[in-house]
Amino acid sequence: MPILEVRGLSKSYRQLGGDITLAIGDISCQVEAGEFVSFVGPSGCGKTTLLMSIAGLIAPSAGQIVVKGAEVKGPPPNLVLVFQEFNKSLFAWRSVLGNVLFGLHARGEHSRATGTKGETLIELVGLKGFENHYPWELSGGMQQRVAIARALAYEPELLLMDEPFGSLDALTRLELEDTLLRIWEELGTTILFITHDIEEAIYLSDRIWVLSRRPSRIIEELRIEFGRPRNQIVTRGAPRFMELRNEIYRLISDGGMGETN
Amino acid sequence: MRAAKLNGVLFLFGLFFLWEVVARAELVNPLIVPPLSKIFESFISLLWSGQIPLQILASLKRAAIGYLLAALVFISLGIVMGLFDRVYRALEVIVEMLRPIPPPVVIPVAMLFFGLEDEMKVFVIFFSCAWPILLNTMDGVKNVDPVLLHTARTFGLSRYKIIGQVILPASSPQIMTGLRVSLPVTLILVVISEMVGSTDGIGYFILDSQRRFRVAQMYAGMLSLAILGYLLNQLFNVLHRSLLFWHGGMLRRSR
C-alpha cells in the first residue's frame, strides 16, 4: 500500500471581493514508503496549499488525502511539515535542544532517552555543540537545520518540506541538500519536497511531479534514475541531468498554461 | 559618544551652579526658588528622618496593588478576548465607551466609593492601567505568526496546549509592552490621586509642602519622585531583559 495517496485534490478560496480563486485544480498521485519525491512548479501555483492540504492543516474543497489507508481530516500523527520561513517557525523562547524536543514533549515523552534522541539528531544535522544556543544566535542555515532536526525528532513516517532552502543563500542550500540526503538515507523517512528550483528537485528526488500554473494540475511525472549517493559535482555534471532540467523547464514554461493572477 | 555624555553632564552641573548662584543672590524669590543646596539639605534630612521613605512606601503600596491587580485581570481578559473573537466583539462596545475617559476624572467616582482610603487609589490605578494592558495583550495574542501555529498543529498539539505552549510565550513581548507602558501611568495616577484626595503618600507630601510654604521640602519631594520613577524603570528593564532575553535577539535577526 502506498504510504500516501492524493485523490482528485482540489482547493478553491473565496477572495475579499467575493471572487473565487481556484488554487489547486485537480491533483492525484501516489507515494511509496521511503521515497524522496518532489513537486516542482512556478511561484504561486499552489504548491504550499498542496502541502498544507496533505498535512491536514487546510481542508480540501474536493478530493481526499489518504495516509497509510486512513483519510486525513486533521494533522495526521505520523506526518510533520517543515516550513520555508524557519525564523517564524522556531520557538524563539526555547533553546535549540528545546525546539528539537518540542514534538516529543508534545507527545508526552520527557525521559532521559528523549533528551538523547534530541542530541543525536542535533548531531546528525551538524549542529553539535549548539544545543543550548537560542535561535537568534544562529545563522539562517543553522536555524533551518534546527527546524529539520525538530521535525525528524518526532520520527514521522512522512516528512513534508515546503521550499525549506528557499530563503537561504546558494552555497548554504547545496550544503543542506547533502545534509538532507544523508539523513534521509540513514532514517528512511518518506520525504515530500516542494521547490521552484528545478535542479534542486532533480538532485534530490526519486520522482518529480511537474505542476502547472494556477489552478495547478500535474503536467508530467518523471522518474530520476541517478544512483545514490548523489554528488554535487558528478550528478549535476552528468549530461542526463541537463536534459532532465531542460525538459522540466520546457514543461513549466509552455505547458503550464492556466490562469495567472 | 563619551564626549557627548560629558557635554550633557557639564551642562547639567552648569545649570545647578547657576541655580545656586541665582537663588542665593536672591535674584528670584528665595521663597519660591530656594538655592539647590538647601533643597539637597532638606532632601537628605527627610531621607534620614524616614519621612520621605515613609511617604514613598505608602505610595508604592497602592501603586503595586493597583498595578498587579490590573495586570492579573487585564492580561487574563486580554488573552480571552484575543483568542475568542466572539468575546471581543461582545465586549468591544463597552471597552470603546470606557476608553476615552481620562483617568484622573475617575478619581471623584473612586472617592465616592472608597473615601480617601488606599482602595480609592488602587481603583484609580486599576482603571488607568486597564487599556494599555488589555489592548496590548489582545494585540499580542491575535498577532502570533500563523506559521508558529501551523508548526504546533503539525506536531499534533491540542488547542489548549497550543495556547499555553505557543500563544502565550509568543505574545509575551507584546504583553510586556503593555505592562511597561502602564508603569509611568501608575506612577502618575498615584501622585494625582494623592494630590486630590489623600492624607499621605509622596503626591500628598509634595502638595502639602507647597501649601505650608515648606518650599525646599516640596522640591525635595519632587526629587525623590524622580528618583523613584527612575528606579522603577530600571527594575522593570532588568525583569524584562531576564524574562524576554530571547526576544530582542530574534527581532534583530529578522531584519
Add this chain to the structure above:
Amino acid sequence: MKSINWTGWLVFAAVVVVWEVAGRSSPAVQFYIPPASQISGSLIQIIASGEIAGHVGTTLTRFVAGYLIAAVIAVTAGILLGYFPLVHSYLETLIEFLRPMPSVAIIPVAILLLGIGDGMIIAVTVYASLWPILINTLDGVRHIEPTLIHTGKTFGLGRWRILKSIILPAASPYIMTGLRISLAIALILVTTAEMIAGGKGLGFYILDEERSLRNSNMYAGIILVASLGYLLNRLFLLGELGLMKWRRGLVAEEVQ
C-alpha cells in the same frame, strides 16, 4: 469601514437595562451608580440650562492653548535638537534627568509660581505635553535614513531645503505619534489641575459635584469629558489622514 458590531451593542444594551433595573430597585445602587436614565436626565439638564457651558469652554480653552503651545515648542525644539547633535548632547542629560519625574509633580511648583488660575493650568499642560512630542520628534529626526539626506545633497539641496523637503516629511510620522500621545496627556493635565486648583472647568465640576453628593451630575460631567476626549481624538485622526496622504495606508491601519 468596519461593519456594525451588533453583538457588542446588544451586550451594551443588556448591561444598561440591568443597571437601570438595579438602579430603580435599590436605593444604594441609585446613590452610587444612578441608573442611565437619571444620568441622561442630568446630562440634558446641565447642558440645556447652560450651567455646564462655562466649564466646558474653560476646559477646552485651556486644553487647546496648552496643547498648541506645547506642540509648537516641542516640535521646533525636537527638530533643532535632532538636527544639531551638538546642542542635543548638552541637553541630553538634563532631559534624561527630568523624564522619569511624572509631570504632574510640577503642579505644586506651578501653583507657587503662578497661583491657581488659567496661567498655571496652561503652564502645567504645556510642560507635560512637551515631553512625548519632543521625544518622538527627536527620534524621528535622528533616525532618518541617511540615504535620503545624501540623495538631497546629491541634487544640490541646501541645508534649509533639506530640512523642509526631506527631514520634515520623513520625520512626520514620528511627530504625529508624539502629537497624538500628547492629546491624551494634555486632557489629563487640564482636568487634574482643575481638580487640584478648583474654580472652573470640567475637572473641578466633576469633583465638586461629588463633594456635594450630586452623583448624577458627576457622572454626567464624566460623560462630557469622555466625549470631549473622543471628539478631539477623531478630529486629530481626520487631520492626520488629510496631512499624511502619502502614508494613508499605514495611517488607516493605526486608526483601527
